[in-house]
Amino acid sequence: MIADGVEDEEKWLAAGIAGLQQNAFYMHRALDSNNLRDALKYSAQMLSELRTSRLSPHKYYELYMRAFDELRKLEMFFKEETRRGCSIVDLYELVQHAGNILPRLYLLCTVGSVYIKSKEAPAKDVLKDLVEMCRGIQHPVRGLFLRSYLAQVSRDKLPDIGSEYEGDADTVVDAVEFVLQNFTEMNKLCYSACQSFILLADPELRLAVGLSGLQGPAREKEKREKERSELRDLVGKNLHVLSQIEGIDLDMHKETVLPRVLEQVVNCKDEIAQYYLMDCIIQVFPDEYHLQTLDVLLGAFPQLQPTVDIKTVLSRLMERLSNYAASSADVLPEFLQVEAFSKLNNAIGKVIEAQPDMPILGVITLYSSLLTFTLHVHPDRLDYADQVLVSYCLKLYNAYSHKGACVKKLSGKEKLEDKKATKQIVALLSAPLDKYNDIVTALKLSNYPRVMEYLDSETNKVMATVIIQSIMKNKTRISTADRVEALFELIKGLIKDLDDAFHDEVDEDDFKEEQNSVARLIQLLHSDDPEEMFKIICTVRKHILGGGPKRLPFTVPPLVFSSLKLVRQLQGQEENPFGEEESTTPKKIFQVLNQTVETLSNIPAPELALQLFLQCAEAANDCDLEPVAYEFFTQAYILYEEEISDSRAQVTAIHLIIGTLQRMHVFGVENRDTLTHKATGYSAKLLKKPDQCRAVYACSHLFWVDDQDNIKDGERVLLCLKRALRIANAAQQMSNAARGSAGSVTLFVEILNKYLYFFEKGNPQITVAAIQSLIELITTEMHSDSSTPDPAADAFFASTLRYMEFQKQKGGAIGEKYEPIKV
Amino acid sequence: MASCRRMLLKVIILGNSGYVNRKFSNQYKATIGADFLTKEVQYEDRLFTLQIWDTAGQERFQSLGVAFYRGADCCVLVYDVNVMKSFDNLNNWREEFLIQASPSDPENFPFVVLGNKVDVDGGNSRVVSEKKVKAWCASKGNIPYFETSAKEGFNVDAAFECITKNALKNEPEEEM
Numbered sequence: 001m002i003a004d005g006v007e008d009e010e011k012w013l014a015a016g017i018a019g020l021q022q023n024a025f026y027m028h029r030a031l032d033s034n035n036l037r038d039a040l041k042y043s044a045q046m047l048s049e050l051r052t053s054r055l056s057p058h059k060y061y062e063l064y065m066r067a068f069d070e071l072r073k074l075e076m077f078f079k080e081e082t083r084r085g086c087s088i089v090d091l092y093e094l095v096q097h098a099g100n101i102l103p104r105l106y107l108l109c110t111v112g113s114v115y116i117k118s119k120e121a122p123a124k125d126v127l128k129d130l131v132e133m134c135r136g137i138q139h140p141v142r143g144l145f146l147r148s149y150l151a152q153v154s155r156d157k158l159p160d161i162g163s164e165y166e167g168d169a170d171t172v173v174d175a176v177e178f179v180l181q182n183f184t185e186m187n188k189l190c191y192s193a194c195q196s197f198i199l200l201a202d203p204e205l206r207l208a209v210g211l212s213g214l215q216g217p218a219r220e221k222e223k224r225e226k227e228r229s230e231l232r233d234l235v236g237k238n239l240h241v242l243s244q245i246e247g248i249d250l251d252m253h254k255e256t257v258l259p260r261v262l263e264q265v266v267n268c269k270d271e272i273a274q275y276y277l278m279d280c281i282i283q284v285f286p287d288e289y290h291l292q293t294l295d296v297l298l299g300a301f302p303q304l305q306p307t308v309d310i311k312t313v314l315s316r317l318m319e320r321l322s323n324y325a326a327s328s329a330d331v332l333p334e335f336l337q338v339e340a341f342s343k344l345n346n347a348i349g350k351v352i353e354a355q356p357d358m359p360i361l362g363v364i365t366l367y368s369s370l371l372t373f374t375l376h377v378h379p380d381r382l383d384y385a386d387q388v389l390v391s392y393c394l395k396l397y398n399a400y401s402h403k404g405a406c407v408k409k410l411s412g413k414e415k416l417e418d419k420k421a422t423k424q425i426v427a428l429l430s431a432p433l434d435k436y437n438d439i440v441t442a443l444k445l446s447n448y449p450r451v452m453e454y455l456d457s458e459t460n461k462v463m464a465t466v467i468i469q470s471i472m473k474n475k476t477r478i479s480t481a482d483r484v485e486a487l488f489e490l491i492k493g494l495i496k497d498l499d500d501a502f503h504d505e506v507d508e509d510d511f512k513e514e515q516n517s518v519a520r521l522i523q524l525l526h527s528d529d530p531e532e533m534f535k536i537i538c539t540v541r542k543h544i545l546g547g548g549p550k551r552l553p554f555t556v557p558p559l560v561f562s563s564l565k566l567v568r569q570l571q572g573q574e575e576n577p578f579g580e581e582e583s584t585t586p587k588k589i590f591q592v593l594n595q596t597v598e599t600l601s602n603i604p605a606p607e608l609a610l611q612l613f614l615q616c617a618e619a620a621n622d623c624d625l626e627p628v629a630y631e632f633f634t635q636a637y638i639l640y641e642e643e644i645s646d647s648r649a650q651v652t653a654i655h656l657i658i659g660t661l662q663r664m665h666v667f668g669v670e671n672r673d674t675l676t677h678k679a680t681g682y683s684a685k686l687l688k689k690p691d692q693c694r695a696v697y698a699c700s701h702l703f704w705v706d707d708q709d710n711i712k713d714g715e716r717v718l719l720c721l722k723r724a725l726r727i728a729n730a731a732q733q734m735s736n737a738a739r740g741s742a743g744s745v746t747l748f749v750e751i752l753n754k755y756l757y758f759f760e761k762g763n764p765q766i767t768v769a770a771i772q773s774l775i776e777l778i779t780t781e782m783h784s785d786s787s788t789p790d791p792a793a794d795a796f797f798a799s800t801l802r803y804m805e806f807q808k809q810k811g812g813a814i815g816e817k818y819e820p821i822k823v
Numbered sequence: 824m825a826s827c828r829r830m831l832l833k834v835i836i837l838g839n840s841g842y843v844n845r846k847f848s849n850q851y852k853a854t855i856g857a858d859f860l861t862k863e864v865q866y867e868d869r870l871f872t873l874q875i876w877d878t879a880g881q882e883r884f885q886s887l888g889v890a891f892y893r894g895a896d897c898c899v900l901v902y903d904v905n906v907m908k909s910f911d912n913l914n915n916w917r918e919e920f921l922i923q924a925s926p927s928d929p930e931n932f933p934f935v936v937l938g939n940k941v942d943v944d945g946g947n948s949r950v951v952s953e954k955k956v957k958a959w960c961a962s963k964g965n966i967p968y969f970e971t972s973a974k975e976g977f978n979v980d981a982a983f984e985c986i987t988k989n990a991l992k993n994e995p996e997e998e999m
Contacts, residue, residue: 058888065890069833072874076831152859230886236855244858280855283884 012054016063020049024070031077036086040095040107043074047103050142057141057230064145068152071110075153078114088118101136105146108133113153124174127154131181140193141231147186148234151241154178158245172247173256179245180260183238187268187277190235193228225272232273236280243284253285254293262300271305278304278313287324290317291334298347302354310351311362315369318344322376335377341384344370345391352395361421367392368428375435382444385432389447392428422459429463433470440476443486452490460493461514467491468517471524479527481535488543494518495555496546515554518544522558533566534584541596549603556600560612563589563596564619571623586623590616594631601635606643610636610653614660621666629666633675640682647687651695654682658698665708672711676702680720689731693747697724697754704763714765717758721766724751725774736786744790748778749797756804760814768820775801775823830869832990833894835924836877837916838901838909855884857891866987873987892924897933897990899982902951904938904970910951913959926993933989934966937982942972 023046030038050067052060082088091111098104112130116123130150137143158175239261242248248257258281265277281297282290290297297317301310325335335341348366352358367388374384429451432442442448452460467490471478478484488495494514522540527533537559544555567586593616600609617632636657644653657679667675679702683695700720703713728747735743752774759766778797781787801823808818858877863870876891898920902909917934926932938956941949953970960966967989969982 061887062890062893065893068891069894072831072833076872155858156860233856233884233886236884240855240858280884284855 009055009059012052013059013062016049016052016055017066020046020063020066020070023049024066027070027074031073034081034084036081036094039074039077040098043070043107044098044100044103046070047106048100050106050145051100051102053139053141055141057227060141060145061230064149067106068149071106074107075110075114078111079117082114082118088115088120091115102142102146105134105136106149109146109150109153113157116154116157123157124178127158127174127178130154131178131185134182135185138189138192140189143189144186144193144231144234147182147189148237151179151182151238155241158241172245172252175245176242176248176252176257176260179238179242180257180264183235183242183261184264186235186238187264187273190228190231190273191268191270193231228272229276232276235273236276236284239277239280240284243286250289250292253289254296258285258289258293258296262296266300266303269305271307271309274304274308275310275313278308278310279316282313282317282320287320288331288334290321291324291338291340294338294340294343298343301347302350306355306357310355311358311365314348314351315365318369318373322373325373325377332377341374341378341381344373345387349391359421361424363395364392364421364424364428367395368424368431371428371431375431379435382441386445386447389445389451392451422462425455425459426462426466430466430470433467439467439471439487440478440483443483443490449486449489452493455493457493464491464494465514465517468494468521472517472520475524478525479536480532481539484525484536484539488540491518491521492543495543495551497548511550512554515551518551519554519558522555522562525562530566530570530584533569534589537563537566537589538592541592545596545599549605552600552603553605553608556596557608557612560593560597560615563593564615567619567623586620587625587628590620590625590628590632594635598635601639601643604643606639607649607653610639610644611656613639614656618660618663621664624666626666626668626671629664630671630675633661637675637678647691650682650686651691654679654686654695655698657682658695658702662701662705669710684723684727689727689734690747693724693727693731694750696720696727697751700724700754700758704758704761706761712763714758714763717763718765721751721754721758724754732781741786741788744788744793745778745781746790746793746796748774748781749793749800752778752797752800756800759817760807771821775821831872831874832896832987833874834876834897834899834986834990835892835895835920836875836899836901837920838912854878856887857885857889859891862983864983864987866984866991871987871991873983873990889923892920895920895924895926896993897935897986898924899935899937899986900966901937901939902956903940904951905940905943905948907950910956910959917963930964933993934963935982935986935989936960936966936968938968938970940972941970942977 023042027039027042030042047067092115095107095111098107109130112126115126134147137146242257265274352363371388378384525536540559547555567589570586597609597612613632613636617629620629640653644650661675661679680699683699684692686692686695700717703716705711732743755766755771804818804823807814860875862873862875864873900913900916902913921929957968960968967985969978971978971982
């Protein structure tokens, strides 16, 4: 075996094929001229090519297939010969004269197939003879292919019920016996193949038997593993043949076939072979047989080598059975009758006990398969699903306590395993959600939260996200406070920092995304009954308040809006149909809201708190609760004064305050005066002059509200505008002093627009003269030497003038009003 | 040349199958490797032996590859009329077969297409129309097409007769 072994193998294969074809050619000539002697001679020579040891199973198979096809022609010839009067018994004798054992056995099998067909001897005797004679080949590859040849040619001649080859003495039992014997022998061959492969991987042994040590043992081992996996289908084929024998009924399968096959599997003691054969068994036999033989089948698992990958096999079995259950409701009683669930549950427990080194991933895989199974088979048996969760809990607990404190210190590989395990856990816990499409049912699984307990905080979070997604996808209605309580208990990984959480670097975007999903969830919780809804709000509030400064800005706003929704719902109803005491009133909700929003100011998130206070104030306004609305405003003002120091934030906040205050109608004169006075005061105290100016002219709207006749104080409007003008002037002068050039006229144009607004609204304090002089002022400013050119301001002014022109030409009352103004 | 060799025809069945089992079951059972069976067919007063290789199974049980394609006289492509994907796969099956079997004249190699399970649910779950599959067959050199039900045995004999007829058209490959 030298480095370019692959190339050499191609050469050897080509040489083998050439030799085979040459002899096949002479064999064909002999067949055409009915020359039996030559036919046997050349066919034996042709088959000698299969004696090679140089080919890998894959290449050997190519050679074998060519020989197989040629042998079919020979078989036809033998058939014709017997029709021409040649005795099949003589033929059977004759082929045994072939000089070499391997060609001889191939020929014997070929004649044997015709022999059975001729019915001159009982099929079972011929088969028995053949299967025993094949013992003559002990070389693994050659022996396995020879036996698979025997299996193939006898495949449709097995004396099973309904077959034309069934003699009096022949029964299904004989057929089964034959296949089992062949299977047993092939299993041995495959095992010895694997043993020799293992030996060949040992470098010292390689030298001892004259093999080059150049190829690394690891690579050699890999190659051997590959070759072995190529061979295994030859062995597995026998199981397929068994599954196809018609006459095997359930009893026979249960009493004979399955136990015998399993005995072989257990005895072969090789982990990979055992894994493969168990997989074959599960795939080839029908579902109803599996179901009825669960005891036998499952009983074999703990007897396998401790390293066999049982979880995959067992999962595939459960997957098959799940699909079977899903295929038709008619089969479900079978599952109940054989107590499939408890058997599987027990088996899993035993397997885990028998394989103490099974990684946690394996345990999880098994239980998630079982859970899928029970959800398919017993969708109504929540207790089963719950039981799976209990078993799972226990195992997980054992695993973790076993690992002890080192759980967190995982090596690279283990971390990967851990990730896979996490994925599986999520799959396990998602299964009930997918099945029931409804968290409400899953919430009834009392052990569900217990499993969540065992998860590390990372997994807990992932799972919580899955739960929320499920709710949103299915638009699940969660409409009682109890369920909300249970739900928040489940998703607490997202709601607060868990005690054991060690603070990893959390990706900012991930965090935002998960908190946004919590926010969406809060919006979804709803009950039509105000009492219940109020309870829900209180429950949510209780949970989210512990969320800490990073979460509250995400979770408080949806709760506030949810509460305000309830306020608006109540607002439409008759006040207190059940009496003030126990019923939910807007007042009560506002009290809770006040405390809730207050938490934000402590974080501190004063801007957000201010916005929410203003929202609440507006809602209180709509409920005609003056003191409440005033209180909210007071809160907002305190925040403004004490917490909001950034000048930009102040600008934003003051405009929000002005806007909200303008819409309030609940206040009496006194309260209103206090609040507007304050707002105007804040405005004039902003840092930058332009900001001051704009806030002050905005305050003018606080004294003139269209739909409120009692708020039409033209004088104070004018005061605001004049004050704004003074500030604009001051800004201009400051600019002159500091930069040597006047600032832009934008502020003046903006104020002009305010003048025009109130002019049109009919404010008597706004006169034509005032407007006229303002226009002149702007024009002068624009043409002064020190002015800085500002195209945007010029355009603004020009379009304002155009607007006035337009209003003039409109005619009517407005036109008349504008007429005296000279543009 | 009426040699006995020509009485033997090798047929490969690819796709969604279940023909070679005498009793058809809708239940899933995996095949390990290729299933090999013989079937005798009477055609024009002569008895032919069909050597049938059926490959319905999972890839993980096909570890030795597809050397058995070689020397085939006819390839039968089967799809399930109720599963669009199985129809979509016909093209892959055909191309894969031509590559692996490498017949001497791939253009004229005889194929037969079978639409299986026409009986399921009284034909109500059918998703591949006869027109569609016939158009595909026409585009691939007029491949003969049969609608069958392996479960009921409907049209199966006619299909196998056609398979025999087509396999006979395939000239024997003389490799020497």
